[in-house]
Amino acid sequence: MFTWKRHKDIFKGEGIYHLTFVVHDREPVLGALAGDASAARVELSPVGLDISGNIQQLPSFFPAVRVCAKQLMPDHVHVVLWVQKEHPYSIKEVARSMRQAWHKIIFSHTAPEGGSGSSDSIDIPVSINPQIQSAGDNNNKKLHLPYRFEPPYIRTLVGKGQLNRMIAYIHDNPRRAMLKRMHSDLFRLRRDLQVEGLTFTALGNPFLLDYPQRQAIVCSRSASAEQLAAQHSTIMKAAEEGAVSYSGAVSEGEKQIVRAVREAGRLLVIVLNDGFPPVGSEHERFYKPGGVYFEACAEGRLLLLEPTPDTLANEQLQAITGQALCEKAETKHYAYVPLPHTSLRWRMMMNNTIVKVLADRSKK
Numbered sequence: 001m002f003t004w005k006r007h008k009d010i011f012k013g014e015g016i017y018h019l020t021f022v023v024h025d026r027e028p029v030l031g032a033l034a035g036d037a038s039a040a041r042v043e044l045s046p047v048g049l050d051i052s053g054n055i056q057q058l059p060s061f062f063p064a065v066r067v068c069a070k071q072l073m074p075d076h077v078h079v080v081l082w083v084q085k086e087h088p089y090s091i092k093e094v095a096r097s098m099r100q101a102w103h104k105i106i107f108s109h110t111a112p113e114g115g116s117g118s119s120d121s122i123d124i125p126v127s128i129n130p131q132i133q134s135a136g137d138n139n140n141k142k143l144h145l146p147y148r149f150e151p152p153y154i155r156t157l158v159g160k161g162q163l164n165r166m167i168a169y170i171h172d173n174p175r176r177a178m179l180k181r182m183h184s185d186l187f188r189l190r191r192d193l194q195v196e197g198l199t200f201t202a203l204g205n206p207f208l209l210d211y212p213q214r215q216a217i218v219c220s221r222s223a224s225a226e227q228l229a230a231q232h233s234t235i236m237k238a239a240e241e242g243a244v245s246y247s248g249a250v251s252e253g254e255k256q257i258v259r260a261v262r263e264a265g266r267l268l269v270i271v272l273n274d275g276f277p278p279v280g281s282e283h284e285r286f287y288k289p290g291g292v293y294f295e296a297c298a299e300g301r302l303l304l305l306e307p308t309p310d311t312l313a314n315e316q317l318q319a320i321t322g323q324a325l326c327e328k329a330e331t332k333h334y335a336y337v338p339l340p341h342t343s344l345r346w347r348m349m350m351n352n353t354i355v356k357v358l359a360d361r362s363k364k
Helices: 046-056 090-111 160-171 173-182 206-210 225-240 250-261 289-299 315-329 343-364
Strands: 017-023 031-034 041-044 065-072 077-085 121-124 143-144 151-155 190-195 196-202 214-217 244-247 267-270 302-309
Touching: 017 160, 031 077, 031 173, 041 046, 046 065, 046 077, 065 090, 065 160, 065 289, 077 090, 077 160, 121 302, 160 173, 173 289, 190 206, 196 206, 206 267, 206 302, 214 225, 214 250, 214 343, 225 244, 225 250, 244 250, 244 343, 250 267, 267 343, 289 302, 302 343, 315 343
Parallel strands: 214 244, 244 267, 267 302
Antiparallel strands: 017 077, 017 151, 031 041, 065 077, 121 143, 190 196, 196 302
16 A cells, blocks of 8 residues: 655665656747647647657666656646655665666767767766666766756655645646746836835735735734624725735635635735745745735736735834734733844744835825
8 A cells, every 4th residue: 555755765675756857048949839729739849749759668778767747847747656666776765767868869869970969068977777778888978968858856745645646746747838938027026116114125016005905914923803803894895995905914814815816807916925935045036925815816806915024124114013012912911022133033033024015195
């Protein structure tokens, strides 16, 4: 019987794994996006077709490995593998062998006759994959490639529900990529969005900030079920009438109400604690929100905001946050001890302060 992985043996033995291989510099050499949002697909290049075929042949070289799902995108590859029983190789060794085989495929398509190919060279070591290592070949091979795959990201799946979601996600990649292309402005990171003299990194629909009807979703952690139900009803009524809901989605009550607003297709502005890749990072250019936030963003129903350091250092916001923490302590009959501004508790309270300041603009 199959047993889901434990942390201590996360990459060894039987298990189900999601592997993502990205082409260096995101070169779109595997194919091209085609169709529209309702029928998006990737038309594979000759290199992409051969790599797709190689993935299907994987069980021939590793009989214990089953390919559960795959999706080739123009510049990266998703594969879900099920290692069905103990075998001599870890999933990292299997992934390395796959990458080496794909480099051989690239070389076969790009090296000119009698030449050594492009200037970018990598060493192909002796491999456990028979496709790479020929009989009697015990030396590393230096191949000159115009493009190559980065070392893969490997994620171990730990539950049946996660497996089903992951397979659905990778098969949905072409549609999501097409939506991002069609609505590129909604997926562009803005590093200096100004609101009420405050600066944010933002992604989504900035015009939501201009809506005159606004409400804050801020729930006390000590609120009773009856109080949360009443707040939920009030917020949903206003959201249905066109109000934009602002929240940091910090407490469980806030998360539940935000989820209800989002699932109803209403308008949301979310203030994030730490939501975007750093400036200049390799993920900055290709960042997109995950899961349900992606859909809401593509439909123009969502704006994600992350306060910049200048906003977090704003003296007025800090004073309001400190006062709110002091009042909470007094309500519980505790002596208030100021929190360091680097603490998670302070940052969560600061986010709620920002939520209220942004939502209360309509009341001025």
